[in-house]
Structures are given as structure tokens and as C-alpha cells.
Amino acid sequence: MRKIVSIILLSVIAIGIVLTLMKIPFAVPKTKVGAYYVDKGVGQTGAVNIVTSVVLNYRGFDTLGEVTVLFIAALGLGAVLATVKKKTKREIMPSSLVLSTGCKFLFPFILLFGTYIFIHGHLTPGGGFQGGAIIASGFLLIYLSCPKKRINEARFKVTESIAGLTFVITGILGLAFGGYFLFNFLPKGVANTLFSAGIIPIIYIAIGFKVGAELAGIIDGLMRISE
């Protein structure tokens, strides 16, 4: 009986969703703000990547909130993990020479790729969040392949705090120079070059370090209790 009721309820919800979605045309802009960003974005912000100009310039304050949400999530996970008792020490088997050497060889290249992604965030697809996640996956590779190699977790926290402070201080400097938070007070430069778009590369580098340190810190905490 309960199953029949739940199936009927689910089908009603499904029909409702389908009927609603049928009326919405796919990939047709319904607001004018998107066309405005595409037309004026490069001229107003200097960033060739329109997504970056929206994320860090038009909607920069939202990005600060997003970074804060990630920080609170990492903080909550750290608080939960701090109460977990460690298991009795297991014998850690050393990984094979080929695996550990190969992963140590790959690690700097992964860091370089992540850094490239967030430094070129205003020119090519990608940015601080993506680059930070790639850097954290490099740390994950090292943590999985070399059981002896552990990074001091205080360094992650220091990096994260400095990066977060850089973001907020850049925003407050905009408030001092231009009158509103995250004002683009640096010269915009020539579009399509590395040193362009004012404060956007600075903020994306800060976000890249912050996200990378945060996600690597989460992995560090989880690996610590599971060993």
C-alpha cells in the first residue's frame, strides 16, 4: 500500500516537472543581462573570459560568499574530525618504487598545471576554483602513493588565511579608491594579455591558493584519521 502511494506521488511530481520544463525553451536567453555582459564585458572589465568577468567583477561579492561557504564547510569537517579517535596504528605498507617515483615526478607538473589554470583565469576557461581543485588532486596523488610523505597541516591553514585576507583587502582597497567594495582600481591594460583586467588576476590567484589549501587540508585530515 505504501509503495503504491509513493509511486503515485512520484509520478504526479514527475508529470508536474515535465509539464513545467516543456514550456521553457532550451538555451534561449530570457533576460537581457546576458547579452549585456557579452557585449560590454570585455570593454568594462578587461577580462577576455566573460565567465571570469561576471564571477569576479559584476558578481564579485557573491564569489566572496562562495569562498566563505567553502571555508565554513572545511571548518565544520575539521571540527568533526577533531573529535574522532584514531584507530590503533596499522602497519603501513610502503608503496612500490615505480609508483612512488612516478607520482613524485608527476606532482610538480600537476601543481604547474593548476597554477596555469588560475593565473590565466581571465584569458582562458578555468579560474581559481578549478585550479585550486587540480592542485588539491595533486596533493591527493602524493598522499595516496607515498604513505610516509605528510605535509604539516599548519602550513595549509596559514596559506588559506593569507589568501582569504588578500581577497578581502583587495576588496577594501577598492572601497577606498573607487567608492564600492571590489572596485577595479588597477589599470585594465590591453585585453588578451597576461597583465590585464586589473584586480581580477590578483583575486583569482588568492582564490586558487585558498581553494587548493582548503581542499588539500580536507584530504589531509581524512587521511590522518584513516591511517
Added chain:
Amino acid sequence: MIIFIILLVFVMLVAAVSACIFRDLLNAVIASCIVSLIAAILFYFLQAPDVAMAEASIGAALVTAIFVITIRRTKREE
């Protein structure tokens, strides 16, 4: 190209449903990893490379790793 995308969507649906059905949690995590990976490819085809990169690196790599580490610490069977 459209046939390839339809195939991808089909595989993604199968992986999503099997992630709910599997009793072995490790299999379910791998299935949800496949969902993320195919979602990243589809985002790329929909001309959203920024989202595709975020989905591939966070959804497919980091979340899967975190779940696998958690399963090692807890129970594997549901």
C-alpha cells in the same frame, strides 16, 4: 556527434540509477564518479568549459577520493 551525446546521456542515466541500487558502497561511489565524469563531458559539449573543469576536478576526482577514504574508515556494505 548527436548519437555520441545520446549514448553518453544513456550511460549517465544507467550509472545514476545503479548508484542508487548497488548494495556495495564502493560500487555506488564509482557509479557516481561516472555520472560526474559524463556530466563534465556534456558540459563541454554545451560550450561551458569552465563548469566542465570544475565538475571534472571536484566531482570526479576529489569527491570520489573523499568517499573512498570514508568507506575505508567505515563499513563497505550498506
